[in-house]
Amino acid sequence: MTDYRPIECDLHDVLEIACLHHELLQVELTDGRTFVARARTTLSTPGKEEFLVLDAEDGEHRIRLDHLRAVATLGADGVPGPRTVLAIPPPDESEQGL
Numbered sequence: 124m125t126d127y128r129p130i131e132c133d134l135h136d137v138l139e140i141a142c143l144h145h146e147l148l149q150v151e152l153t154d155g156r157t158f159v160a161r162a163r164t165t166l167s168t169p170g171k172e173e174f175l176v177l178d179a180e181d182g183e184h185r186i187r188l189d190h191l192r193a194v195a196t197l198g199a200d201g202v203p204g205p206r207t208v209l210a211i212p213p214p215d216e217s218e219q220g221l
Contacts, residue, residue, distance in 0.1 A: 127172040128189045130209055135188070137207050138165055138175055141196065149203045150177065151192040153210050159197065160184055 141148060141162040151157050160177035165188075167173050175191065177184040192210045195203035 125170050125172055127187065129173065130188045134207065134209050141194065147197040149195045149197055152186065153190050153192045
């Protein structure tokens with residue numbers, strides 16, 4: 124059994140549109156890593172996990188959708204457009220008053 128948590132449909136639509144137009148994205152992952160890559164497609168596994176397939180300078184990346192924190196489309200000038208947040212980070216211990 125997998126611990127995959129599906130993202131909301133409207134957020135999935137944002138990724139599908141980015142793939143349709145092969146958008147260049149600034150990608151933020153839930154572990155804090157960031158990189159730039161071109162959106163290619165999304166795919167689902169038999170276990171119902173969903174992935175965003177991206178083409179980056181260092182090759183293909185398959186990112187499980189619940190590992191995405193945010194994406195932003197990069198313009199021709201390299202400036203990111205509006206950021207779409209896909210995952211809300213858990214609160215810090217300091218925010219919980221611990």
